[in-house]
Amino acid sequence: MGTPPVTHDDIVRFADERVNLKRDDAKELREQANRLREKLENYLEEHPDFDLRKMLLSGSLAKGTALKSISDIDVGCYVSSESAPEKISDLVDWLAKKLRTAFPNFKPEQVKPKEYSVAVNFISTGNEVDIVPILYDGDPKWRGYLVSQDTGEKLMTSVPMHLEFIRKRKNANDKHFAQLVRLMKFWCKLQKAADDGFRFKSFMVELIVAHLADRGTPLGDYPRALAAIFAFLASDEFRTTIAFNDYYDPKTCKVTNDPMRIWDPVNCENNVAKLYTASNKDKIVQAALDAGDAVDSARRAITKGEAVRFWQKVFGSSFSA
Numbered sequence: 001m002g003t004p005p006v007t008h009d010d011i012v013r014f015a016d017e018r019v020n021l022k023r024d025d026a027k028e029l030r031e032q033a034n035r036l037r038e039k040l041e042n043y044l045e046e047h048p049d050f051d052l053r054k055m056l057l058s059g060s061l062a063k064g065t066a067l068k069s070i071s072d073i074d075v076g077c078y079v080s081s082e083s084a085p086e087k088i089s090d091l092v093d094w095l096a097k098k099l100r101t102a103f104p105n106f107k108p109e110q111v112k113p114k115e116y117s118v119a120v121n122f123i124s125t126g127n128e129v130d131i132v133p134i135l136y137d138g139d140p141k142w143r144g145y146l147v148s149q150d151t152g153e154k155l156m157t158s159v160p161m162h163l164e165f166i167r168k169r170k171n172a173n174d175k176h177f178a179q180l181v182r183l184m185k186f187w188c189k190l191q192k193a194a195d196d197g198f199r200f201k202s203f204m205v206e207l208i209v210a211h212l213a214d215r216g217t218p219l220g221d222y223p224r225a226l227a228a229i230f231a232f233l234a235s236d237e238f239r240t241t242i243a244f245n246d247y248y249d250p251k252t253c254k255v256t257n258d259p260m261r262i263w264d265p266v267n268c269e270n271n272v273a274k275l276y277t278a279s280n281k282d283k284i285v286q287a288a289l290d291a292g293d294a295v296d297s298a299r300r301a302i303t304k305g306e307a308v309r310f311w312q313k314v315f316g317s318s319f320s321a
């Protein structure tokens with residue numbers, strides 16, 4: 001194959017312009033979350049027996065995989081599991097009350113309980129920090145029960161270990177791992193906008209790209225890497241059970257007949273895809289098949305106009321080169 005009319009560099013440029021959260025914006029959002037963390041730390045110095053133990057930036061802003069369209073800042077808040085109420089709605093109300101105590105210069109209406117988390121609103125910027133409770137009883141690796149933002153279920157996991165897991169993949173594929181995750185998330189977002197029944201959680205996208213990267217899929221040329229990721233999704237059809245040997249032996253993973261099995265890298269009894277139905281799976285496979293065809297056609301195209309039209313099938317009408 002000769003050089004395709006839309007190249008790796010064109011995809012890099014498109015990602016910088018349309019896909020990625022800008023460095024300065026990411027910095028500002030992180031600083032806002034860190035200010036809350038520091039406020040809690042200061043409060044804890046005076047009140048060491050307070051039931052909130054620490055706050056930790058989690059989610060895409062912590063992992064460096066955020067899109068330009070980022071809507072919230074995810075923060076995990078470790079709460080002492082002995083004192084926290086059992087029922088999720090009570091837990092969330094309790095957490096909101098505690099946060100109002102620790103952040104006295106926030107108006108009560110700036111700290112709002114939501115279904116499974118507490119939203120803290122910054123009036124000056126309009127940004128919202130989403131504080132997710134993690135029930136904690138002293139594990140040195142900061143394992144605890146994270147309240148699932150999908151179901152309210154308590155999942156045994158570790159956000160710092162997830163961050164370490166992603167950090168390792170980023171180190172092995174500098175820039176490229178995070179960039180391909182963001183490009184795939186951007187593609188997912190377009191699929192979701194076109195079809196309510198399309199679901200593909202960001203964390204799952206990261207784990208699939210990690211699975212392929214760990215097995216030697218080259219990530220350095222984006223058209224080629226995207227073709228490989230879509231080809232894997234379309235041909236594997238989630239028959240492969242995704243699991244990682246960083247923190248457990250994949251042979252010990254629970255056996256289930258869930259349509260998709262993507263085990264949490266720190267807990268192989270927690271299937272991140274547990275809620276996904278056969279129909280959710282089929283939609284991902286079908287969309288990946290279409291996207292893979294478009295990428296292959298774009299790579300074989302003769303003219304730039306033709307190649308751009310194929311890339312627009314993947315990344316929408318805003319794609320240009």
Ligand SMILES: Nc1ncnc2c1ncn2[C@@H]1O[C@H](COP(=O)(O)OP(=O)(O)OP(=O)(O)O)[C@@H](O)[C@H]1O
Pocket residue numbers: 058059060061063065066067074146148155157158159162201202203204264270271272
């Ligand atoms: N089912 C789950 N099991 C364990 N941890 C989870 C699960 N879902 C989310 N998490 C934790 O929450 C973090 C946030 O993941 P999530 O996919 O919700 O969004 P994100 O990475 O912030 O992406 P987005 O840009 O879509 O907000 C993950 O990195 C992980 O630490």
Ligand SMILES: [Mg+2]
Pocket residue numbers: 059060061072074
């Ligand atoms: Mg998020």
